[in-house]
Every structure is written in structure tokens, then in C-alpha cells.
Amino acid sequence: MKSIEVKSLIPGMILATDIFSASGAFLTSRGTAVSESLINTLRANFIYSVYVEEESIPELETTVDLEHTGTRSKRIKESAEFKEFRKNFEATVEEIEKHLNDIVARNTDTLNTDELIERPLKLLQSNSTISIFDMLHNLRSYDDTTYVHCVNVSLISGIIARWCGLSEAGVQLAILSGVLHDIGKIKIPDEIIKKPGKLTKEEYDIVKNHTIEGYNILKDYKNLDENMKYSALMHHERCDGSGYPLGLRASKINVYAKIVAISDVYDAMTSKRCYRGPICPFTVIDIMINEGLAKYDTLFIMNFLRNMGETYLNNSVRLSNGDTGEIVFIDSNHPSKPIIKKDNGDMLSLMENNIKIEEIL
Numbered sequence: 001m002k003s004i005e006v007k008s009l010i011p012g013m014i015l016a017t018d019i020f021s022a023s024g025a026f027l028t029s030r031g032t033a034v035s036e037s038l039i040n041t042l043r044a045n046f047i048y049s050v051y052v053e054e055e056s057i058p059e060l061e062t063t064v065d066l067e068h069t070g071t072r073s074k075r076i077k078e079s080a081e082f083k084e085f086r087k088n089f090e091a092t093v094e095e096i097e098k099h100l101n102d103i104v105a106r107n108t109d110t111l112n113t114d115e116l117i118e119r120p121l122k123l124l125q126s127n128s129t130i131s132i133f134d135m136l137h138n139l140r141s142y143d144d145t146t147y148v149h150c151v152n153v154s155l156i157s158g159i160i161a162r163w164c165g166l167s168e169a170g171v172q173l174a175i176l177s178g179v180l181h182d183i184g185k186i187k188i189p190d191e192i193i194k195k196p197g198k199l200t201k202e203e204y205d206i207v208k209n210h211t212i213e214g215y216n217i218l219k220d221y222k223n224l225d226e227n228m229k230y231s232a233l234m235h236h237e238r239c240d241g242s243g244y245p246l247g248l249r250a251s252k253i254n255v256y257a258k259i260v261a262i263s264d265v266y267d268a269m270t271s272k273r274c275y276r277g278p279i280c281p282f283t284v285i286d287i288m289i290n291e292g293l294a295k296y297d298t299l300f301i302m303n304f305l306r307n308m309g310e311t312y313l314n315n316s317v318r319l320s321n322g323d324t325g326e327i328v329f330i331d332s333n334h335p336s337k338p339i340i341k342k343d344n345g346d347m348l349s350l351m352e353n354n355i356k357i358e359e360i361l
Contacts (some may be wrong), residue, residue, distance in 0.1 A: 001016035001017070001052065001053055001054060002016075002051065002052060002054045002057060003048045003049050003050070003051055003313065003328065003329065004049060004050060004051075004052050004057070005048060005313065005314055006039060006042045006043060006047060006048055006049060006050065007048075008057060008060060009034050009039050009042075009050070010034065010051070010057075011032060011033070011034050011036060011039075012033055012056065012058075013033070013052045013053075013056045013057060013058075014030065014031060014033055014034070014052055014053040014056035015029070015030055015032045015033075015050060015051070015052055015053075016030060016050075016051040016053045017030050017035065017050070017051045017290070018030050018054050019042070019050060020328040021045045021163075021165070023049070027041060027042075027045065027047075028041075031187075034052070042311065044264070045162070048131050048310055048311055048313065049310060049313045049314075057173050062359065065182065067250065069351060070316075071139070071316040071361045072134075072315050072316055072326075072361075073138055073315065073316065073352055073360065073361055076134055076135075076138050077138050081179070082135060082138060083116040085123070085135045086135075086139065088122070088123060089121070089123060089139065089151065090124075090136075091119065092119040092120060092123060092151050093145075093147050093148055093151050095119055095121070096116075096120075096147050096150055096151055096179060097147040097325045099115065099116055100146075100147065100150070100179075100180075100183050100186060101186065103217060103218075103221075104183065104186045104217055106186065108297065110221065110223050111218075111221045111223060111224050112225070113176055113223075113225075114310045116176060116179055116180075117172055117175055117176050117179070120151060120154045120155060120175050120178075120179060121158075121159070121172065121175060121331035123151075123155060124155055124158050124159070124175070131311050132155055132156075132159060132311075133159075133281075133308075133311040133312070134311065134312075134315075135141040136152060136155070136156075136267075137270070137281065137360060138313075139273060140270065140272055140278045146182050146185045146186060146193070148271075149182060149264075149267060149268070149271065150178065150179050150180070150181065150182055150183075151179070152263075152267040152271070153178040153179075153181060153182075153263045154175045154176070154177075154269050155175070155178070155258050156175040156178070156262075156266060156267060157175060157177060157260050157263040158171050158172075158174050158175040158178070158247065159179035159254075159302060160174065160259050160261060160262060160303065160304055161173075161174035161175075161262060163303045163307050164259075164299060164300060164303045165306070169241045173225060173227055173228070173256060174256055174259050176225070176228055177227060177228050177231035177232075177257070177259070177260050178203030178231075178260055178263055180198050180214070180218060180228050180231065180232055181214070181231050181232050181235045181260045181264065182210065182214065182232075182264075183214045183217055183218065183232060184209070184210035184211060184212070184213030184214030184217060184232060185207075185210045185213075185214075187210070187213045187217075188206060188207060188209075188210055188213075189206075192206055192207060193207070208244050208245065209245070210235070211232065211233050211234070211235070211236055211245050212233065212245055214232030214233065214255040214359075215229055215230075215232050215233035217232075218232055226255060227255070227256040227257075228256070230254035230256070230257055230290055231254060231256045231257040231260045233245070233254075233257070233258045234246075234248065234253050234254050234257035234261075235261050235264055236261070236264075236293040237252075237257065237261070238261070238267060239253065239258075239294065239295055239296060239297060240294045242295065243261075243295075247309070250297065253297075255297075258296065258297040258300055259297075259300055260298055261296060262288075262296055262301060262304050265284075265288070266281075266284055266288075266294075266304075266308075269284045269287070271282075279358055280357055280358055280360060281308070281312060281360065282312070282314070282317075282336050282338075282356070282357040282360075283336075283356070283358075285305060285309060285335055285336040285356070286306060286336040286356070288301065288304075288305065289305060289335075289336060305335050306333075307332075308331040308335060309330040309332070309336065309338065310330055310332070310335075311334030312327060312330075312360065313327055313328075313329075313330055313338075314326060314328070315327050315360050315361070316325060316360070316361040317340065317357045317359065317360055317361060318356075318357075318358050318359040318361055319340065319348075319355050319356065319357060319358060320355050320357075320358050321354045321355050323340075323342050323343070323348070323355075324342070324343050324361065325340040325341050325342035325343055326340065326341050327339075327340060328340065328347075331351070334351055336350075336356075336357075337349070337350035337351045338350060338357075340357075
């Protein structure tokens with residue numbers, strides 16, 4: 001059998017394994033012939049690759065890949081789909097910036113959540129064959145302003161919610177919670193938010209106060225779901241009680257704040273900041289495995305980690321020993337240690353050594 005990206009599936013290929021959604025729901029069985037309807041179902045469930053029987057793969061599939069030159073990232077950036085996504089993403093950031101500033105300035109008595117979610121939802125529901133994470137990874141050259149970060153967190157939160165089997169209403173609530181989670185940062189002075197060096201204790205205390213500021217901004221909007229208000233307040237709380245502002249433990253933390261907490265940390269670490277470049281997603285996954293399992297909700301973090309690595313399948317990478325290659329297999333139980341096909345054709349399992357992925361090319 002051979003792993004094939006969903007975007008490269010051709011009707012008539014035969015599935016080599018049963019397919020389940022991220023929440024464990026059965027989708028289709030081994031031996032099923034791929035159809036356009038099945039491809040759409042896989043995309044709707046954020047499944048990015050499947051195993052198919054090798055004998056069912058037309059010769060065309062291998063020749064198509066050979067026609068491409070450069071890294072996967074380069075091909076994505078040159079694609080019409082990415083250019084369209086980037087245009088829509090930039091428009092979404094501009095609109096979210098306007099909405100959030102209107103809310104902070106109290107230019108509106110009611111908060112229109114339909115307007116607030118419209119553009120992020122369209123980005124998430126786009127029919128692109130390129131995954132959202134591939135899109136966001138190739139937008140990492142953007143300086144991570146509060147508004148860019150809020151859009152990113154909204155998209156990632158929506159994906160986590162869907163991976164965990166939440167209803168469509170729950171997915172939309174996760175998206176909105178992501179949009180609004182950092183609204184309190186708008187009241188923090190720019191010289192602190194954009195400071196290129198390490199913050200003093202006093203400055204860090206001011207930044208930490210954005211959670212309370214955010215809740216206070218949102219609390220008087222009667223038409224706003226309480227989950228969104230509590231996500232702004234609690235997205236830096238941790239299940240082991242080590243978070244802020246209240247030091248709450250797992251049972252006391254709002255469920256949507258738990259989703260946003262994971263999205264917030266992942267996006268913050270993988271994004272460019274004024275004082276550092278973006279951190280490799282596989283480094284972040286490794287950190288979350290080694291340090292974060294006690295800090296985050298088990299259902300949400302395990303679904304995130306199991307599915308996250310799969311989104312980077314077939315990407316070109318640079319390893320800590322200087323070698324380069326392509327990710328060809330990811331064990332969902334060890335998502336930070338995939339199998340790499342090196343440029344010289346050799347296979348390398350990162351499970352068997354201390355070599356790590358340093359950069360997605």
C-alpha cells in the first residue's frame with residue numbers, strides 16, 4: 001500500500017485501510033473505490049492523506065509528481081489556490097481588526113457574531129486541496145500582529161473542534177472564541193506588545209492582564225455567548241493549575257478556553273515574532289508532548305497531536321544533522337518523529353536516533 005494525499009486521489013483508486021474521522025467515527029471501509037463524493041467527505045473531515053492499494057494507482061499519479069520542481073512549500077506558494085487564500089486571509093485580518101477595535105471602542109451596543117465569523121468560516125470551508133496548516137505555514141513571514149494571531153487561532157480552534165467531533169454549532173463557537181480571545185491585548189501599549197527584547201517583570205504583568213481586560217470588554221455584551229467571554233478570560237489557564245490569571249485547574253476551566261489554549265500556544269510558537277523567527281512545527285509538537293500533556297485537556301491535546309503531524313506529510317524538511325528529505329510516514333502515536341526519505345533515497349526513522357526536524361522547507 002502507498003500513502004497518497006487526498007488532493008492527489010483519483011477516482012477508481014482502492015483504499016487499503018478503513019477510514020475513521022479524528023473523533024473515531026467510521027467513514028468508509030478498506031477496499032472502497034475512491035469517488036469524488038468520498039474525496040469531498042475526506043476533505044470535510046480534515047483528512048489529508050490515506051493509504052491506497054499500489055496496484056490501483058494509475059501511472060499518471062507518479063508522473064504528475066515528477067513534473068513538479070522545488071519544494072512542496074515553493075509549489076504551494078506558486079499555486080493559484082494559495083494566492084487566492086492569501087488574498088482572502090489578508091481581507092479577513094483587515095475586517096477582524098476593524099471589528100475588534102469597534103468592540104473595544106464601544107462603537108456598537110450589540111456584537112454581530114454572524115459578521116464576525118463570516119470570513120474565518122469561509123477560509124475554513126474553502127474547497128482548496130491544500131490544507132489550512134500548509135496555507136498558514138506558508139504565511140509565516142507575516143509579523144504576528146494581534147489581529148493575524150486572532151485569525152490564525154480562530155481557524156486552528158475550528159479545526160480542533162471538528163477533529164474532536166463537536167457539532168457544527170460547537171465548531172463555530174470555537175472559531176468565534178478564537179477570534180475574540182486576545183481582544184484585551186488591544187489595550188496593552190504597543191511599546192510592550194512589540195518590544196523586541198525580554199519583558200521586565202512589570203511589563204509581563206501588564207501583558208498577563210490582557211485576559212481580564214478581554215473579559216471586561218466582552219462581559220456587557222448581552223447577546224454574546226458566555227463561552228466566548230470565558231475563553232478570553234481563561235485561555236492562559238492550565239489544567240495543572242499553573243496558568244493565569246486565576247490559577248484554575250481542569251474542571252474549572254471553560255471547555256472552549258481549553259481548545260483556544262492549544263491553538264494559541266501552537267500559533268504563537270510557530271509564528272514570526274519581533275524578537276525571533278518562527279519555531280518549526282515539529283519542535284512545537286515535541287515540546288507539547290514532553291511538557292504539555294499535564295497542562296492541556298486530554299481529549300483536545302491528544303486529538304490535536306495525533307492529527308497535527310499528518311498535515312505536514314510529504315513536506316520537504318531540513319534535519320538537525322544537515323540532511324534534507326521528505327516526510328513519507330508519520331506514526332500518530334509519535335507525531336514529532338516521522339520517517340524521512342532523504343534526498344539520496346535512504347529512509348531514516350527519527351524514532352531510532354536523536355536527529356530532529358529543524359525546518360520545513
